Amino acid sequence: MTTVTTPTYTYEHLVTLEETNLVGNVYFTNYLRWQGHCRERFLAERAPGVLRALSGELALVTVDCHCAYFSELYAMDRVGIRMSLTASGDHQVSMGFDYYRTNAPVPQLVARGGQTVACMRRTEQGMRPVPVPDELRAALAPYRSAR
Secondary structure, three states: OOOOOOOOEEEEEEOOHHHEOOOOEEOOHHHHHHHHHHHHHHHHHHOHHHHHHOOOOEEEEEEEEEEEEOOOOEOOOEEEEEEEEEEEOOOEEEEEEEEEEOOOOOOEEEEEEEEEEEEEEEEOOEEEEOOOOHHHHHHHHHHEOOO
């Protein structure tokens, strides 16, 4: 049996004390923040035109996000957030995020999450759906997941 590995865009993060709670583990909302960091770095590196368009009429509106936690992270842990494309439509894309503790001898899956963003245009009448920009669709294509 062969295993198919989906390519992922990976954002590496070092957990800081600021991101932990009184118990010493990472506060749950930080995992969602890291999804945003990963997504924004992806745009900066792989779709810079889309990132520039966000200062104009284009908006990427998060319409759904979630995270399931399997193991705790602590200050000074290294975590690799691996992003993949899980679905795409006319004006929405969904991304999956796998969180791995990378300072362990073998990377350990500690959480799994996802988010869906809608591509919108700011108008005088309010937000209107627009097609996923070609640059973004092309940048995400190599990261399509079977998930």
